[in-house]
Amino acid sequence: MAKIAIDPITRIEGHLRIEAEISGGRVADAWSSSTMFRGIERILQGRDPRDAWVFTQRFCGVCTTVHAIASIRCVENALNITIPQNAEIIRNIIIGIQNVQDHVIHFYHLHALDWVDITSALKADPAKTASLSASISEWPLNSPTYFKGVQGKLKAFVETGRLGPFANAYWGHPAYRLPPEANLMAVAHYLEALEWQKEIIRIHAILGSKNPHPQTFIVGGMAIALDPDSQSALNMDKIAEIRSLLKKTRDFVEKVYIPDLLAVAAFYKDWAAIGGGVGNYLAYGDFPMDNSGKPEKLWMPRGIILNRDLSKVHPVDDKKIAEYVDHSWYEYSAGAGKGVHPWDGETNHKYTGPRPPYEFLDTNGKYSWVKAPRYADQPMEVGPLSRLLVAYGAGHKEVKQAVDGVLAKLGVGPEALFSTLGRTAARGIETLLLAAELPKWLDQLTANIVGGDLHIHNSERWDPKDWPKEASGFGLHEAPRGALGHWIRIRDQKILNYQAIVPSTWNASPRDAAGTRGPYEAALIDTPIADQNKPLEILRTIHSFDPCLACAVHLVDPAGNDLVRVRVL
Amino acid sequence: MSRTRDGNEHDGLPDPALPPPTVWEERGISRRDFMKFCTAMSAALALPPAFAPKIAHALDQVKRPTLVWLEFQDCAGNTEALLRSSHPTVAELVLDVLSIDYHETIMAAAGHQAEEALAKVTKEQKGKYLVIVEGSIPMKDNGVYCCVGGRTAVDIAREVCGNAFATIAVGSCAAYGGIPAAAPNPTGAVGVKEAVPEATVINLPGCPLNPDNLTALVVHYLTFNKLPAVDSHGRPLFAYGKRIHDACERRPHFDAGQYVEEWGDHGHKKGYCLYKMGCKGPATWHNCPTQRYNMKTSWPVGAGHGCVGCSEPLFWDSMTPFYRRLPNVPGFGIESTADKIGAGLAVATAAAFAGHGVISGMRHDKGKPEDHEEA
Numbered sequence: 005m006a007k008i009a010i011d012p013i014t015r016i017e018g019h020l021r022i023e024a025e026i027s028g029g030r031v032a033d034a035w036s037s038s039t040m041f042r043g044i045e046r047i048l049q050g051r052d053p054r055d056a057w058v059f060t061q062r063f064c065g066v067c068t069t070v071h072a073i074a075s076i077r078c079v080e081n082a083l084n085i086t087i088p089q090n091a092e093i094i095r096n097i098i099i100g101i102q103n104v105q106d107h108v109i110h111f112y113h114l115h116a117l118d119w120v121d122i123t124s125a126l127k128a129d130p131a132k133t134a135s136l137s138a139s140i141s142e143w144p145l146n147s148p149t150y151f152k153g154v155q156g157k158l159k160a161f162v163e164t165g166r167l168g169p170f171a172n173a174y175w176g177h178p179a180y181r182l183p184p185e186a187n188l189m190a191v192a193h194y195l196e197a198l199e200w201q202k203e204i205i206r207i208h209a210i211l212g213s214k215n216p217h218p219q220t221f222i223v224g225g226m227a228i229a230l231d232p233d234s235q236s237a238l239n240m241d242k243i244a245e246i247r248s249l250l251k252k253t254r255d256f257v258e259k260v261y262i263p264d265l266l267a268v269a270a271f272y273k274d275w276a277a278i279g280g281g282v283g284n285y286l287a288y289g290d291f292p293m294d295n296s297g298k299p300e301k302l303w304m305p306r307g308i309i310l311n312r313d314l315s316k317v318h319p320v321d322d323k324k325i326a327e328y329v330d331h332s333w334y335e336y337s338a339g340a341g342k343g344v345h346p347w348d349g350e351t352n353h354k355y356t357g358p359r360p361p362y363e364f365l366d367t368n369g370k371y372s373w374v375k376a377p378r379y380a381d382q383p384m385e386v387g388p389l390s391r392l393l394v395a396y397g398a399g400h401k402e403v404k405q406a407v408d409g410v411l412a413k414l415g416v417g418p419e420a421l422f423s424t425l426g427r428t429a430a431r432g433i434e435t436l437l438l439a440a441e442l443p444k445w446l447d448q449l450t451a452n453i454v455g456g457d458l459h460i461h462n463s464e465r466w467d468p469k470d471w472p473k474e475a476s477g478f479g480l481h482e483a484p485r486g487a488l489g490h491w492i493r494i495r496d497q498k499i500l501n502y503q504a505i506v507p508s509t510w511n512a513s514p515r516d517a518a519g520t521r522g523p524y525e526a527a528l529i530d531t532p533i534a535d536q537n538k539p540l541e542i543l544r545t546i547h548s549f550d551p552c553l554a555c556a557v558h559l560v561d562p563a564g565n566d567l568v569r570v571r572v573l
Numbered sequence: 574m575s576r577t578r579d580g581n582e583h584d585g586l587p588d589p590a591l592p593p594p595t596v597w598e599e600r601g602i603s604r605r606d607f608m609k610f611c612t613a614m615s616a617a618l619a620l621p622p623a624f625a626p627k628i629a630h631a632l633d634q635v636k637r638p639t640l641v642w643l644e645f646q647d648c649a650g651n652t653e654a655l656l657r658s659s660h661p662t663v664a665e666l667v668l669d670v671l672s673i674d675y676h677e678t679i680m681a682a683a684g685h686q687a688e689e690a691l692a693k694v695t696k697e698q699k700g701k702y703l704v705i706v707e708g709s710i711p712m713k714d715n716g717v718y719c720c721v722g723g724r725t726a727v728d729i730a731r732e733v734c735g736n737a738f739a740t741i742a743v744g745s746c747a748a749y750g751g752i753p754a755a756a757p758n759p760t761g762a763v764g765v766k767e768a769v770p771e772a773t774v775i776n777l778p779g780c781p782l783n784p785d786n787l788t789a790l791v792v793h794y795l796t797f798n799k800l801p802a803v804d805s806h807g808r809p810l811f812a813y814g815k816r817i818h819d820a821c822e823r824r825p826h827f828d829a830g831q832y833v834e835e836w837g838d839h840g841h842k843k844g845y846c847l848y849k850m851g852c853k854g855p856a857t858w859h860n861c862p863t864q865r866y867n868m869k870t871s872w873p874v875g876a877g878h879g880c881v882g883c884s885e886p887l888f889w890d891s892m893t894p895f896y897r898r899l900p901n902v903p904g905f906g907i908e909s910t911a912d913k914i915g916a917g918l919a920v921a922t923a924a925a926f927a928g929h930g931v932i933s934g935m936r937h938d939k940g941k942p943e944d945h946e947e948a
Contacts, residue, residue: 014683017649019721041711041718042646043759044752052894058881059889062752065650065781109656117681157668166637166672172690173681198664202657206870213876214866216653216781220878222836227878229842236823236844237877353759355717362723461836543683 013543015114016551017066020512023367024528026536034521034528036512037365037372041333045351048502052468053079053494054223060490060504061217064552068216069102069208070483071504074490079223081297082477082492088459091225092295093449094211097246098218099290099481100442101207104253106484107388107435108261110550112190112197115428118544119268120190121180122170126162128188130155136185140267143259145196154192174540181271190268193260204253210242225461230453243450250446254439265432266413269425276416279424279545281527282383285309285390286510288320288489290482291441303441304482307394308379312422317397320379322478322489327505328376331369331514341517343378346491347476349503376516377505385523386486386510387549389421389430402441406433424527427548468497483507485550508552524549637669638795639702641694642676643733645719645726646753646762647708650781651744652678658784659868670791671703677721688722695736703794704737705787706730709746709753710768713761727768734772739800740765741775743787745883748776748807755889766807775800776807780883783864786812804858806886812864817854817880820862823847841877851896852879859884 013020024034048059057075064071073095080087130151137146161167174180182190205215211228212218220227231237289299289306299306299320307317326343329336335354336342344350356370365371378384395403396418410433411418420426465471475494482488486507493500513522521529524546531541644652656663667673673680675691682690694702708726711718716725734740742765745751753762766774777786790809793801801809818824826832827846834840834849848855857880861872874880882892 014677014680014687017678019644019719040646040720041760042753042762046757046759047752047755047889052896055893055895058895059752059755062648062650062780065648065653068650068653113656113679122681161668164637166639166674168667168671168673169676169680171674171680171682172686195664198656199662202659202662202868205657206867209867209870209876211876213871213873213878215657216650219873219881220876222878225836227836227841227876229837229877231842234842234844236875237842353718355714359715360717360720360723360725361728362720458842459837463835463837466836 013546013551015117015543015547017064020508020546020551021365022524022528022542022546023365023371024542026533029533029536031528031531031533031542034525035365035367035371036374036514036522036524038374038508038512041353041373043351043353045349045502045504048499051499052497053082053492053499054466054468056492056499056502057221057223058219060502061221063504063506065216066552067102067106067483067485069098069212069218069221070481070488071490071506072218072221073099074479074481074483074488074504075492076221076223077479077481078477078490078492079479079494080477081479082475082494083223083465083471085224085462085465086295086297087225087462088457089295090230090449090452090457090460092292093445093452094226094228094460095221096291096445097442097449098208098211100438100445101204101250101253103484104257104435104438104442105201105205107431108197108257109201110431110484111261111265111428112194114550115547116190116194116268117173118540118547119180119272120182120187120194121175121177122158122187122191123162123175124180124182124184125155125188125191126159126184128155128184130188133185133188136267137189141259141263143263145192151188151192154195155188158191174538177538177540178534179540182268186267186271190264193264196260197256200252200256204249204256207246207249210246211238222461224463224466228460230458230460232453240450243446243453246446247443250439250443253442257435257439262432262436265429266410269414269429272425273414273416275425275544276414276420276423278531278541279427279527279548280422281523282385282521283310283312283422284379284382284384285393286320286379286384286386286487287391287394288480288482288487289391289394290480304391305395305398305400306480307398308384309390309393309397310382312419314393314397314418317394322480324380325489325505326378326381327509328378328516329370330376330517331367332372332375333370334375343381343517346478346489346503346505347493347501349491349501351503372512372514374509374512374514375505376513376522377509378516378520381516381518383513383516383520383522383526384487384510385549386507387427387430388434388484388486389427390486391482392430392433393421402437403433406437424545424548431550471497485552486510506552508549511549512551524551637672639694639698640671640673640705641691641702641733642673642705642707643729644677645706645708645710645721645730645747646760647744647746649678649707651707651747652676654781654784655787657867658788660785661788666788666791670795685722691733695733699736701738703791704734704740706734706740706742706747706765707744709750709762709764711753711760711762712768713759718760718762730765730769730772734765734769734774737772739773739775739794740769741777741787741790742766742807743777744781745778745886745888748778749886751780752889754887773800774807775803775809777812778806778808778884778886779859780881780888783812783859783861783866785864786860808858808884812860813858813884815858815860817857817859817861817874820860821854821874822862823874847874847877847879849898850879851894851898853882853885853888853892853895853899854880855899856892857882857885 019040021037025032057072060071060075131148133151134146134148208215208218212220229237232239286308289302289304291303293301293303306320326345328343333355335352336350396407479490489505491503511523527545533539533541674694710726710730716727719726742748747765749764750762803809823846831845832849833845833847865872881895882888
């Protein structure tokens with residue numbers, strides 16, 4: 005038995021810390037904690053609700069559109085504003101390409117190094133790498149010369165003796181299983197993906213002015229005019245550019261990302277039985293196919309899967325959501341042990357220690373800046389896996405086809421989805437589906453413009469003097485990392501209260517009043533650890549959720565004494 | 574004379590006795606691509622094209638200076654922006670230009686070993702390395718609102734920025750406190766210069782910053798061996814020397830009195846001025862209209878939404894409500910009026926900052942950055 009600390013966990017967004025207990029080469033218990041607080045919800049009080057999206061967008065610079073979308077949706081819901089069809093389509097394209105780009109960056113730049121040993125790529129035979137590449141994909145960059153060049157670049161870099169961000173990692177860990185050739189191929193695609201993501205996200209620049217933090221969202225529609233006869237508006241030239249970028253998007257996803265994902269997964273099939281977690285999956289659904297606001301019109305459906313039972317999809321009632329703070333550094337005016345619906349949510353921070361610098365948190369007491377959201381008092385996992393499981397359970401045709409196809413290729417059944425590997429695979433499958441769907445949405449927009457519909461904003465309630473004295477609303481969205489909700493109360497044209505429950509609040513949640521673990525905490529239980537000084541396996545499961553906050557992992561001795569901090573590579 | 578990366582006094586030019594330029598070719602970058610990059614850089618730095626060879630010479634000699642990137646109260650938006658940088662690209666930055674020894678979002682190492690990499694830099698390269706800080710630093714309640722590895726952000730910043738050659742504060746949070754510092758500033762968030770007054774800090778505000786301005790700053794540093802001239806808010810003049818309003822493509826419509834009155838109206842379609850929709854371009858100094866974003870694809874006003882003034886100190890309070898037009902405008906279409914508005918607002922924000930003691934701190938800072946100009 006031993007205790008070790010990983011702080012910070014890197015290759016995620018934000019500041020997350022996990023403490024865990026290891027016994028007999030397996031994780032016996034774990035605690036998830038976020039160590040950063042900004043209080044943006046408090047900053048929003050008293051401001052113009054139309055400004056809220058600019059503020060909330062800054063919750064996250066990685067999923068840089070999602071809090072803008074949820075925010076304008078919640079204000080529109082509160083003020084009963086129906087947005088024009090064109091604005092809905094443009095938002096869908098922005099959301100879709102955000103998901104695709106984010107998932108690919110996650111796979112290659114945040115998650116891959118948990119499975120890929122870069123240093124092993126130096127031993128690869130470029131000719132064999134070329135054959136491997138050609139055997140799984142028709143991607144044209146697959147010659148021995150190309151891979152020799154990549155290897156040469158890597159070699160020159162390593163020989164400088166200054167590995168920069170690749171220094172001090174877990175290279176050579178026994179849990180790395182890819183042959184050198186697969187590692188070299190992955191390194192080449194790590195670099196290609198860097199170039200690709202920068203290029204395809206120009207779609208956000210065309211429709212949203214820039215990325216990160218696009219700036220054409222507005223309550224009531226979008227602030228980008230449509231006019232085929234203007235050089236200052238979205239015209240056919242710009243639409244053609246988007247179309248060509250969408251083609252590039254789909255090409256890379258189909259010919260590089262998915263083949264790589266399948267190739268890597270084939271070496272790590274045991275991870276289809278590790279990292280399951282709470283077994284409840286929540287999806288709000290997204291991509292409205294019209295502007296009616298009805299859940300049944302969402303392309304990705306809304307629903308809940310309970311206890312891994314895919315035979316029944318439960319409906320979502322946002323009234324059943326409550327947040328607990330019994331283990332979070334906040335206090336409620338109602339007192340301890342109570343769950344509070346976000347409309348009545350409070351962000352009264354109260355840090356109870358430990359005093360920094362510290363080695364370990366007080367996990368019996370309050371230990372995180374993340375609250376503990378629960379649906380009908382149950383913890384819920386959110387994310388691409390939840391979306392796919394809900395859609396699969398609901399009989400979504402494209403989803404069912406894609407999921408069954410991947411399962412067949414890997415030779416595993418649907419139960420393999422409830423795992424670390426399942427999360428990583430689901431992200432890929434969703435990317436594949438979206439990359440195929442996006443051009444169709446652009447076609448719809450084009451058809452509308454051709455038909456003379458240039459409507460982009462509903463200005464009926466733009467002026468606050470046309471608002472009711474009081475209003476409240478919520479905005480739901482599927483961010484790349486999962487179900488996202490914003491709740492707003494408006495009084496006298498100003499924000500009275502604003503609360504957001506973000507995907508990583510669900511997933512990184514600490515224990516609730518009843519002591520029930522959150523999804524990260526539950527997923528780490530029983531994870532095998534080959535070398536407790538290098539807990540690579542913990543990173544795999546945590547990264548499979550694509551955390552959106554900065555963390556750290558501690559492994560705690562069950563006996564509760566001799567808290568020795570062990571160095572972790 | 575100024576201090577260089579090796580910590581010695583030099584006249585600012587690279588040492589001609591160093592070996593001939595081969596470094597880039599060895600790394601698989603063609604001479605042609607390299608010179609193209611240098612020309613783009615001299616444009617980004619607002620230098621005459623004749624400077625391209627000088628930049629090329631300087632970069633050829635580069636031994637990949639060490640850089641560490643710290644994230645505090647941040648959203649990683651500036652890190653994401655870095656991933657979109659086009660010249661050089663992030664891959665070139667990481668593999669060829671710099672030795673990025675610590676960056677939580679991209680580094681392979683985790684936990685204690687990651688912190689060890691950081692400690693090694695501060696200890697072994699004292700006074701020689703560069704730091705980039707992203708995110709504000711909470712000062713309230715002994716800094717408990719942001720901890721990394723069990724240490725507070727302010728504790729880490731004092732050590733890492735205090736021992737660096739210079740610190741680049743990327744984004745408005747690191748520069749001026751940004752959104753966490755917006756009223757009522759629940760965590761007592763401040764920018765790097767206010768948290769660590771003794772550090773040499775250059776500010777690249779923006780929400781997030783334009784990555785091309787960051788790469789331009791790095792290249793400036795490598796080329797001239799010193800930091801560029803800055804304005805009273807610590808921003809380099811090559812990127813923040815002009816008002817948005819003065820370089821805006823919609824400016825002729827402002828002068829002609831043609832305004833967008835409603836989203837999606839005729840004026841919006843034809844690219845009229847967004848002033849009445851709340852655009853803060855007349856009060857904002859930034860090179861967005863010319864530098865643009867994402868491989869020069871677009872920028873907010875170009876796309877159709879007003880500027881929110883994100884490169885100005887305290888913009889979350891001074892520029893909101895975002896859709897209310899700038900106050901006290903006696904008449905439209907009069908150029909001098911907007912000039913006065915801009916100047917007035919700049920004075921107001923400068924005054925707010927003087928209150929924090931930031932400007933004076935920058936001005937008397939070891940003669941670096943080399944000189945100051947009022948915006």
